[in-house]
Amino acid sequence: MTFVSKKIISISILLVCSGLAQNSLDDQYNYAKSLFDQEKYFDAITESKRLLFFDEQKLYGFEANMLIGLSYKAGAKYNEALKYFVLSEVNSKNDEQLFNSVILSARTNILRRTTQQSEKILNSLLANPKYFNRTKEIKYWLGWNYMFSNKWEKASEIFSEENLDSSLAAICRSVVNESYNENFAKYSSYIIPGFGQFYTGEYLNGLISLGWNVLLGYLTINSFVEDRIFDGIITGNFLWLRFYIGNTKNAEKFAKEKNLTIINNALERLQYDFNGSKP
């Protein structure tokens, strides 16, 4: 009986102690977390920093740094967010935590449009045999990375692979299909002035371009035929050439502008209509 009661006492003491020990740090973490959940990100960072400052044994090194990183990310302060995701990576206690911080670094880089960095991070994760079972997730973010670095064809490939995400694949494909060929627009206008403008749907501009080029071309050639060499050089050099070069530049500009509109429409759909997980 005494033996049993001793045991009960010791267990209860153990429980109380361990409960108390975690208590204050844990409370503080929960407080910071609750501020984060209320979208009070600035204060969430303050409380997390307080936790880190007093947490001498770094029990919350991962969690607190992660919370700070997430808060900065929510405030679109990506440079700071990245710094803290690296810190949470350093303080991670297992592979799962490490993976999560690295993925967040990659997602922040995507949002910051430093897509070369995120591509590097994601590819090194992909090459790591430890995360072999997470390949799908990594590839999903790699797809987002391609979308943000304007590689829509590659993005569409990666999303269609193994049915990773069919709705994203459809968006990427539509961008690829709708886009104008910038080089075709430019060089076709070299051959027939105004053609690239027609190709991109700028008919009026194309017609005016064609008109100028025909008129000035005629005037230039006519001057040479009539032996007015000086006039020919002046009209050819200062007028015809200007409108000819301008015509090709315009065709290319229109194609680029239209493509940008198409891309921005797709990005807008991603931001507001797409319901899956986003960077």
Place this chain on the structure above:
Amino acid sequence: MFFVTAQSQTDWVRWGKSDPDYKISVETNTKQFDFSIYTFGDIVLKPVINAYRFFISDVDGDNCPFYPTCSAFLLASVQRTNIFQGTLMFFDRFSRDTNIFEREKHYPFYGKHHFYDPVDLYTLDKDLIKVIPAATQVKETK
């Protein structure tokens, strides 16, 4: 005016939630047609400038290295001063436009492809002159 670079500088003002913007910022130098008439100068000038923009500057490529463009500069300088002084300012602008040398030593940048050359510098009103060091970017990016 003078910033000390510090690691915590972003937190020197309170900030809140801010949604990311996925869209790529568009940089265009589009000229708008302006049909409003306020002064005598507008009656003479605006049809000419609108026709110029429609028939010439919209089709001969983006030749003006400056922001505001030469036609916008002309319009603004006539509005700010008078038709005589505005024309003089335009001729001066046009000769600076022709000069292709040392631009990055003289003008701040406006976006990636243009130099910033505002009307304020040339109205001969000293109080309006605001010096911006050459080669600094003046266009705000989001």
Place this chain on the structure above:
Amino acid sequence: MKVLLFQIIISAAVLAQNINFNSPENIRLFADFLFCDRDYLRAIDEYEKYLSYSDEDTIRFKIALAFSAIGDQYNAIKNFNSLQETSKLYQISRIEELKSLFNLKQFSQLNSKANELNQLKSDYSDIAKKIVNLSYLLNNESMPSEKIFLEPFDVQEKTIVQNFYFQKTNPDYKSEVLAGVYSAIIPGLGKIYTENYSDGITSFLLTGLFSYLAYTNFNNDHPVRAWIFTLAGAGFYAGNVYGSIASAQIFNAKINFDFINDVYSFIEEKKYFIPEYDFCK
């Protein structure tokens, strides 16, 4: 029994972890950490929390310093002013106030505050004199004589400051009238005078080209073309005279701009001559 002992040891070790995050001492510790980490706004919040427990001049002073560092000079001045005259930090806070006023470009107030400080016979009145004298360089009031101006500065500073004094009293301005006259005589010369060399040459070439075109077209009996070129040539000529005057104005504005920048960089580099604090050692 051994188990029990073991448990007590462990629990004691863990209990030590039990921290009261909101005790005044801990608030202050955390605030000091934030202050030295240059996380000033958070430090201000924490120090203000601490003030509600105990009112200390050092804390008020540090709050003011933090405001000053993040560029909120109005709040900085307010907090520097909240120090008691009996405080050890009172005199240095007066100097810090001068620094804030300097940054706000409120030079007349700077002057009167500095005079108050001089009457106190403060150890810091030399610093105050330096700041006030440098402020003369930035406002449009009349300058003191060179001797008075240079007096508070030490030997190393003197050469730079003397140079400032000279630039202020004899600025390298270009004359607008001269620029206009030069360009009226030879197109573009006024722009070369204001050191816009390539613009000057362009003006010269354009005016020359159109005059030449007008001339040859009059000679070859193309009067319509000739008049168009004459008009354009006249436009470029008049525009070049106008532009040279504008160019001189811009040149002078740049001189002022660079001068003000130089003065500010100098005083920033010297940290307003204020001795360093040991709050973060």
